[in-house]
Amino acid sequence: MEDRVEISLLMDFYSPLLTEKQRNIMELYYNEDLSLAEIAELNNTSRQAIHDLIKRCYKLLLSYENKLNLLQKSMNRENRIIDFLDNLKVKYSINDKEYETLKSELEDL
Amino acid sequence: MEDRVEISLLMDFYSPLLTEKQRNIMELYYNEDLSLAEIAELNNTSRQAIHDLIKRCYKLLLSYENKLNLLQKSMNRENRIIDFLDNLKVKYSINDKEYETLKSELEDL
Numbered sequence: 001m002e003d004r005v006e007i008s009l010l011m012d013f014y015s016p017l018l019t020e021k022q023r024n025i026m027e028l029y030y031n032e033d034l035s036l037a038e039i040a041e042l043n044n045t046s047r048q049a050i051h052d053l054i055k056r057c058y059k060l061l062l063s064y065e066n067k068l069n070l071l072q073k074s075m076n077r078e079n080r081i082i083d084f085l086d087n088l089k090v091k092y093s094i095n096d097k098e099y100e101t102l103k104s105e106l107e108d109l
Numbered sequence: 110m111e112d113r114v115e116i117s118l119l120m121d122f123y124s125p126l127l128t129e130k131q132r133n134i135m136e137l138y139y140n141e142d143l144s145l146a147e148i149a150e151l152n153n154t155s156r157q158a159i160h161d162l163i164k165r166c167y168k169l170l171l172s173y174e175n176k177l178n179l180l181q182k183s184m185n186r187e188n189r190i191i192d193f194l195d196n197l198k199v200k201y202s203i204n205d206k207e208y209e210t211l212k213s214e215l216e217d218l
Contacts, residue, residue, distance in 0.1 A: 013177075014177075016176035016177055017173075017176055017177070064126075067125035067126055068123075068125055068126070070179075077218050080217075080218050081218060084211075084214055084215070084218065088197075088211075092201040092203075094201075102193075102197075105193055106193070106215075106218070108189075109186050109189050109190060109193065109215070109218070
């Protein structure tokens with residue numbers, strides 16, 4: 001199926017927009033690494049139904065990202081935090097340990 | 110109708126999730142300040158239909174905020190940027206002009 005890392009990141013941002021059932025199945029498949037057959041059994045349905053649901057959810061997650069760009073913005077932000085800190089480091093002679101502290105503070109903002 | 114400032118902020122975050130027609134009508138009403146009657150005329154429909162659409166969109170925007178909290182997070186972030194900078198200001202004797210520059214850089218991150 002699709003790239004697991006990408007889907008896992010998309011889920012971090014958009015899983016609250018899925019239904020509880022969709023979210024549950026996506027988590028079993030992408031985070032807990034259950035097989036389609038195992039998830040089908042847990043949900044009393046066919047492997048094909050689970051496959052289709054996962055495909056549909058993936059498209060849904062992509063459509064949210066196309067509209068809101070939260071994942072893209074978050075990746076850009078990471079680079080801009082580093083630029084911001086590199087600039088600060090030069091100006092105020094910030095040491096490496098302090099740099100890392102500020103970086104993690106900014107990432108949590 | 111509902112609080113215009115709140116709706117305008119919600120639109121900043123979630124308007125891409127509305128349909129083009131919904132977005133268009135919400136913008137005419139909340140940003141361009143047209144009346145329900147004027148929007149109804151532009152759309153060849155009744156004042157009541159526009160009223161209902163706006164109500165529906167408002168509920169939709171609130172449901173997105175309840176799930177993703179982008180507006181709430183953005184408001185919290187503003188406070189945390191100030192805490193971060195106040196801390197930095199004390200440590201590195203940052204002057205007021207530089208403080209403002211860093212603040213606007215962080216707000217754009």
